[in-house]
Amino acid sequence: xxxxxxxxxxxxxxxxxxxxxxxxxxxxxxxxxxxxxxxxxxxxxxxxxxxxxxxxxxxxxxxxxxxxxxxxxxxxxxxxxxxxxxxxxxxxxxxxxxxxxxxxxxxxxxxxxxxxxxxxxxxxxxxxxxxxxxxxxxxxxxxxxxxxxxxxxxx
Numbered sequence: 732x733x734x735x736x737x738x739x740x741x742x743x744x745x746x747x748x749x750x751x752x753x754x755x756x757x758x759x760x761x762x763x764x765x766x767x768x769x770x771x772x773x774x775x776x777x778x779x780x781x782x783x784x785x786x787x788x789x790x791x792x793x794x795x796x797x798x799x800x801x802x803x804x805x806x807x808x809x810x811x812x813x814x815x816x817x818x819x820x821x822x823x824x825x826x827x828x829x830x831x832x833x834x835x836x837x838x839x840x841x842x843x844x845x846x847x848x849x850x851x852x853x854x855x856x857x858x859x860x861x862x863x864x865x866x867x868x869x870x871x872x873x874x875x876x877x878x879x880x881x882x883x884x885x886x
Contacts, residue, residue, distance in 0.1 A: 764810060764833040765808065765833040765834065769835065770806070770834075770835045770836060771826055771836070771837065772820065772824065772840065774837065774838060776806045776835060777806070778806065778859060778861075779804070779805050779860055779861045779863075781863040781864065783860075783861060783862075784860050784861055785858065785859060785860075786857070786858040786860060786866055787856070787857045787858075788855075789853055789854065789855055789856075790853070790854045790856055791852065791853050792814075792816070792844065792846040792851060792852040793846060794846050794848060794849055794850060794851060795845075796845070796846050797845045798843055798845075799843060799869065799870075800821075800841050800842070800843050800869070800870035801842070801843075801870055802837075802839055802840055802841050802842065802870065803836055803837070803838055803867055804838065804839055804864055804865060804868060805838065805858050805860035805861070805866055806836075806859045807835070807836040807856055807857060807858040807866070808833065808834075808835055808859075809828075809833065809836055809854050809855065809856040810831075810832070810855045811829065811830050811831065811852065811854055812830065812854065812855055813830055814848040814850050814851055814852035815827065815828070815829050816844050816845070816846060816847065816848075816854065817844070817845045818843070818845075819842060819843050819845070820837065820840060820841065821842070836856075
């Protein structure tokens, strides 16, 4: 029984150390946010070629404000710190992201983000790009879908 317990504890320790960048202890709490190989729409994530460059930022959107149609040619990870955000793809697919939720953003896919909460939206975003690539590209006007406006009083 004692050997079995030690083996299970050893396997757990090996798994835990392989799964997290920082090992949890009595003074360190580790809370995984996301581990995925696909963006939220199911497309596989691939890193760009070139010299790696990580960019992190906080994006703030006023209530009712929109990002405008754009795409990211590199993988990115976001966590909604405040508010509620509706993301619409060019195909019409929509995803509502709520405070505290994390996701891998879509790559090379036109999308628009709209703050649907009565408070500003704050998103913490990290892009895994390269020094030779942009992290965001605005959609040309001719490729921009008409953005549906919410009914009056929706906020």
